[in-house]
Amino acid sequence: MSNYKAAVIGLGKIGLTYDLDPKRERPSSHVLAYEFNPAIKLVAATDKIKEQELTLHKLAPEVKFYQSVSELLQNNEIDVISICTPPSHHLSAIQQVLQNSAAKIIFCEKPLVGSLEEVTKLKQLLQDTGCHLIPNLSRRWNSGMKRVKDTISSGQYGELQKIHVRYTRGIFNTGAHLFDLLHWWVGKIDRVRILNRIETSADSDNDPSFSFIFKIGDAVTGFAEAFNDSQYYLVEIDLYFSKGKISFRNSGDDVLYYRVGEHHLFSGFKSLLLDRHENKLLAESNLANAVDNIVKVLEGTESPMCTMDDSIYPLYVAQSLLQSYNNDSSEERVGRYE
Template structure:
């Protein structure tokens, strides 16, 4: 079977250092995910910080280290490149890779670019070629979250009617996952209304957090509430259907499925009863699953389940929430 070569641009948390956290599932970084995959040879990595050389070699001792992406790409021809730099550098890195290499897949961290203007430019650039840019909207790779999608698609719990979200850490950081999942499960968000701005640790990265209401395709009502992660971390989603409910808890580690039955207290009314639950879903590595998916794409066995369109969509929603807040919490249409 073919062996593919990979490189990683940026050795921060998701690029490398998450795998030094003993509580995280392994692999949790691009470096370790490539290093563990038997079909991939991780040949090189780059970071502007010279001290990341030692951290890299604790996990992957034989990988070549560079402080310049240009130098790395002069010395190595690779099939997959992971872009794990801060978002402000994503567009320039992607442009350089497309213009100067034959790399088949660019696997890019979220948010895909830093603003809507860059998203529009990126879409135009990619229309001129046939290479793949795949965003790492990581929950798409999780089998438990994929089962939630399947249950919604087959109508097992009836019509999706309302959505409640609780989150921390920014409408670009955590928001990328929220908006992608809502889009994947329910359809496009058509309208938003910011309600209040909340302080979180993402403020240090200029990524604001808002409590806001939203509407999906004119008939699914939603409410998202931001919390300060210095008090506690939250990522929870409740999906209310005409015939049941699905709860996403503990950052997606637990999923609870409820069905409708006769109310145990009141005649003529119905209530929700726990049907089943799945736990420890994050014990499987989302990044490990993603890299397996990239290999299958290169083998011609699968099509991408996450596209550029999915990657830029959250930016339009985030921009609209900011516009709503700046316009005295007005209702705003999401313009795609």
């Protein structure tokens, strides 16, 4: 039986239409993530494009459609509201929700806001409201990604020494996930320095892609290389430890764990030997897991798996990369511009 009511603002890809893609596991949108959860009833959704009503009703025929956020909030009592609009509209949407509803949770796509200048305004809006703002850094809800974190924390593969990253589609888009995963797994990036800029489809969203070097503390060095996604889409991470390696492949659908052992060709040398290969990790719906967590937050039995501060941190990394680019590839300290 549904105990809580939900609404979705923005019926684009992550809000709705990803679930029209037959290659994607369901649910891959906020609409179906709520529709599939028995503890939540999706009662309303809004989009400026009227034609999205027909698409919505293909997947969720009983959900009321509105063309304005204000109309949706005036006509419904909502416990959870998803914000799936472009980042430049997030702050105004959050403000509308806080001022015109009693929502207990705002579940917002990343990045939470469009710029660091909006971070202070966001914190002021949320002050003393009692409303949880939960960002969708989606891999935080994936059990395979949690196993990576637990394996690193166990020390099974020794000390982390180097990180190699390969990615497409922007320091704000893909970067939000990459910077958050590294933060969650091994710690914050402290310093960055741009090497060059690479053209990708994210340029049309004013989201540049850079190849760059970075440091985590004094012992860990990293290299991130940007690729043009007109050739292929790519998100990969290699974590090199003193006693092994962990490889994140296919956007996290595959994770390979390696240990150090005897080299099979050369006497007296060591090699990396495959311990295990976990695949089809994204067959587990991150959004479904996120909504499960949201229900437990509403019930008071769990804390949010992802916080506002988690989502703001990648913005500081992105800002430092932009500063390095604008300052002729200078080394920049992350957080300097807080």
